[in-house]
Amino acid sequence: MLFQLLLIVLYKASLFLLLSLSIAIIYYPTKFFNIAHAAIITLGGFITLFFYRQLGCNFYLSILIATAACSVTGMVIDLLFYRNLRFRKASSLSLLLLSLGLYVIIINIISLIWGDDPHSINTTAPGVGIELNGGYISMIQLYTILTSSFIFLGILILMKFSILGKKIKAISSNRELSDIFGINSNSVIIICYLFGSAIAGLTGILSGLDTDISPHMGFSLFLYGAVCMIISGVSTFSWLLCGVFIVSIAQTIGAYYIGSMWMDAILYIVLILFLVIKPLGFSGQRLKKVEI
């Protein structure tokens, strides 16, 4: 039974890791919470539904198309909306409100087309999971854990060894200075949106395969990812591991020993504790800002 709980924690942590990664990649260079991201998570699930169930395409092809579509959507949102506000040096608050508006519009369009009720991407109901040492885990959950580890390692390698990684760090530190030094911050930001939205879409699909999709699934997933990111701190991506494990362990323990109503409450209690005690997050490091 303990091992079963461990499996649940592992799965949740992987899901949160993917979520917080996708948000962090966009947050680091742009410094605002992109709520439209939640809509992109939902979009991933629904586009897969459209291609797989309604058009009858191959399963893996549908996932590929959906991920690509989400990626492009994220990029388009940046090009059309955020870039202008960034150019005019708008405050983070304005961008936040804009992203909230975009979220509402996209979710309502999804609701208009597919309705408010939950849909299932799978054609058959799930069977018994794979047994591991007394605990059960489904194939989807296993895939989520593998995908999450894969992508996480990929991003770490990218950030550490590639020039793109260095550019992202530079822009996160100080955008104006990076521009002066010749790094085209706008195109790097677009690449971040491409990556971040792709991961977000993929996460939506994985979550949808595990527990059916509905128009509002994206928002709670987004909140989980955002909380994990805040708790982890904003220095490097590797610290995200701590945040996601803290959250998933706290949630699972809380739900098990206290009650399911406390799952979300515990999440926010942990967040508040961290903001009060360690406002810079788990890593406790501030991103080095170079001031002129």
Place this chain on the structure above:
Amino acid sequence: MNLIKIILCVALISLLSCKRESTIEIGSVISLTGPAGIYGKDAQKGIELALAEINAKNRNRQFSVSFEDDNTQPQRAVSALSKILMNKNIQVVIAPVGSSSFLSMCPVAEKNRIVLFATGSSSPKITNAGDYIFRNWVSDDFEGKAMANYLINSNKRSVAIFYVNNDYGKGLEDVFSKEVENKGGNITYNDNFSQDNSDFKTQLVKIKSSGADAIYLVGYSKELSKVLNQAKTLNIRIPFYSTVTFENQDVLDLSGVNAENVIYTTTEINKTKEDTLFLNFQKRFKTAFNTEPGVFALHAYDAMNIVALAITKVGYNADKIKNYLYTIQGYIGVSGLTSFDQNGDVIKPISFKIVRNGKFVFLDNQ
């Protein structure tokens, strides 16, 4: 010459006012979206069919129903009711909504002295909610007690109850747990989940290790199918029991084979016997909407007809309608016999149904 013109005008006007129909407007707050949306849409079809039939019978007296959606949220239900009541002509509101929404509307109805009629709300709290409050759906007292007794009689004495956290779930949980303990059973697990929760894994693990030999699951179809699916993945072999909200095609679509052998209670009576009233209704419903009527459509259809009957008998005035409704005994409808007691409640027998081979069938037909 002028006199003739005047006479002609007066004659014309009186002719026109004779031909003008008096349309009686009835309001309806209904769950068309949200977790209870599927039940509301079912009920709406019942009301619309009844409306069409009533209006076809009497061309001089037309009824109309204006629907307002509550999105399965109590605060929306109250604002929907307030919006309806801005039209001072409306004296009756039929409300196929969940118990939480209905209970929140009761004080508003009482204050404005209009009749509020529930067709699918089961909380025991509605019994004493007011003088103008009626319902033709039985209180949870019956459904919860019936299932509790069934489980005890089937020798399942260690029961887990997992319910949705609103008035519907809480009402049932209260009645059910008390009855199980009264009859010598034991509630090994008692927890709830919020209306939009989608992750039940941790709770299911807890239920599995609580030693229960039956799980009473109370919720709306959205969560029910998720619980069943997640339980299957975790290899939980404990049988599930549920309530009337389980009977919905969505649950079968989303859970497939995981819904097999789930037993649940319903107020629908086994109509495989000859019941011409019901069979005719079923035929007309199918012709009109191309789908089978659910149990919520049956009750809403009866409610619309009962309200129209009352209005025809005593006129469109809330106080008169209210007093007339209290006198209704033995009204024969498609949902069975309706008799209102002194609280505006009804008593109907509870039947058991089960999922076999992907279909909802009566348990005593096995």
